[in-house]
Amino acid sequence: MIAIMNGIRVLEVASWTYVPVAGGILAEWGADVIKVEHPETGDPQRGLVTSGLVPLGGVAHMVELPNRGKRSVGLDIKSEEGRELLLRLAAQSDVFLTNFLPAQRAKLRIDVDDIRAVNPDIIYARGSAHGQHGPEANEGGYDNSTFWARSGAADTVSPDELGYPVTQPGAAFGDVLGGLTIAGGISAALLHRERTGEALTVDGSLLSMGAWAMGASIAASAAFGVERIPRYRxxxxxxxxxxxxxxxxxxxxxxxxxxxxxxxxxxxxxxxxxxxxxxxxxxxxxxxxxxxxxxxxxxxxxxxxxxxxxxxxxxxxxxxxxxxxxxPIDVLSDPQMVANNYLRELKDANGNAFQLVPAPLQFNGEPGDTRRAPGHGEHTDEVLGELGLDMDRIIELKVAGAVL
The missing domain is CATH 3.30.1540.10 (formyl-coa transferase, domain 3)
Known part of the structure; x- marks a missing residue:
């Protein structure tokens, strides 16, 4: 395995799947990705275990998918102590990765200028549903809505006789594509910084990803005035x-x-x-x-x-x-999947065996280092210790609720 991102630290303040997938890919490529989660609630995606979507005691695959290989730190960034620790981590990072909306970032004082104040050389990467500008910049969204429905994909794949638009092929379909794109953008920004010294912001959105995926059909509609892309049985x-x-x-x-x-x-x-x-x-x-x-x-x-x-x-x-x-179950035994190491056998934090698809790129014929996702706040003590905090201070912060 070639850790092409070895030595790169990514500070991730994001939840759910779309943007965290980018962090998971960078971790698989060798980056040290620190995932910041609220001490009490953690990433809301962890709540799927109790919602019935993931069997209790089973593998939380929708946590594993985007959070592979990361270190988790429980940090309340709304508190002054938590925000101070976040900024100390940002000062030692190469990339700040977030899916918080513009109004949230401003309220929490974690926008570009806030983070660049402690680290002018940091790559600031943002992912959103609808982009950073326009009347819906502060509106959230999911891939089944913004990526799939709004981009024209749902309409285009739905047979007329069905009578309704079909949903996307599976959970996180647009999220994982968009996350891969953000990871690529971050990689390009890191190369640009190395060559020029300039730190960039990187922006991606589910809407732009959906439009990109539907680019040929959108171009055809523009060129020929096609109201609906032809579909047939x-x-x-x-x-x-x-x-x-x-x-x-x-x-x-x-x-x-x-x-x-x-x-x-x-x-x-x-x-x-x-x-x-x-x-x-x-x-x-x-x-x-x-x-x-x-x-x-x-x-x-x-x-x-x-x-x-x-x-x-x-x-x-x-x-x-x-x-x-x-x-999907047939793909698990597809001989080409097996021969090319397109599936990895892993165990979660509880020792449960599961399979995960690695990032769809290999370097020198080798896949990345696919590892399990961290438990909620699993690495808090470790990461804060690296900042120079002793155990007494860490315990004080835990008692105060600033960290997990």
Missing amino acids: PADAPNSLVNSYATKDGRFVSLVMLQTDKFWPELVAALGRPELATDERFADHAARMKNNKEANAELAALFGARTFEEVTEVLSAGRGPWAPVQR
């Missing part, structure tokens, strides 16, 4: 080789064979219908596009007559790009 797909098909046993495969004239004859022959290659309805790409419903029906019948295993054998023997439509 598999039976109506304009290109039969860029489509999904059901197998006999209820599984699905996805084809993305863009060079249709190259792959159509090979595929239909492999599926036992070579005559479809010379059928005038399907003789070339233009003919298949014109007779798309018939082409879709022919392939649907061929795939539907075979089991998923049989279809997999046929497609694996060919050259055309395709993929099985997998459930």
Whole structure:
């Protein structure tokens, strides 16, 4: 493992998933990430254990996901003692990472100027729902709302006949993408500081991330005045080789064979219908596009007559790009996931075994150092000791409620 962020300290004053994911990625890359949590409540995400979303005594996977490898310090930054300690930590850090909204940062006196007053060289990174400006700058939001619904993604993926917009594919879908982007921005800002000496602010938002993800569709809407991006059922797909098909046993495969004239004859022959290659309805790409419903029906019948295993054998023997439509549980045993170390086996603070996906980048072919998330305030004594506080002073602060 190559700790490319070794020697970098990140001070994180953030909660939930979107911005903390950035800290978790930097920790996985070798940074010392200190997560500041309120002494009593901690990160609200920890409360999911008692909400029923995480079984009591089980692995708190939504805490582990964004908080991997960090050190947790219980600190009440509303108190003068707690804020003083925060500023002392900021003075020794390379990055200040937060998702507190502008009004909250001003009230707590942890905005850019406040932190730069004790450390002019610190990278100040902010993540929000709607950006730092505009009428909704002080409004919170989640990825299912701001990233998914507001960006046009929900509308675009929802079939008209469904009658309602679908939710995003899973918990934290937009959060983890946005967090990766912030981690990349911080990395670039650190490089810029090394080269020029200038400390930057880094801003990201769920809205900007959603718009970026939908960039091609937004550009098409602007260019052509398209009110709604076309969507279609598999039976109506304009290109039969860029489509999904059901197998006999209820599984699905996805084809993305863009060079249709190259792959159509090979595929239909492999599926036992070579005559479809010379059928005038399907003789070339233009003919298949014109007779798309018939082409879709022919392939649907061929795939539907075979089991998923049989279809997999046929497609694996060919050259055309395709993929099985997998459930998340299937991904755990995907041979490519295993071969490339895209899953890590870990144990949480209670010794419970679990699996976690590491950050999707490797350096010199090695994944980062994926470690468990810290317990609430697990490293308070350790970190404050590094600031020079002795145990008597730490106990005094604990009695006062300033630290955990």
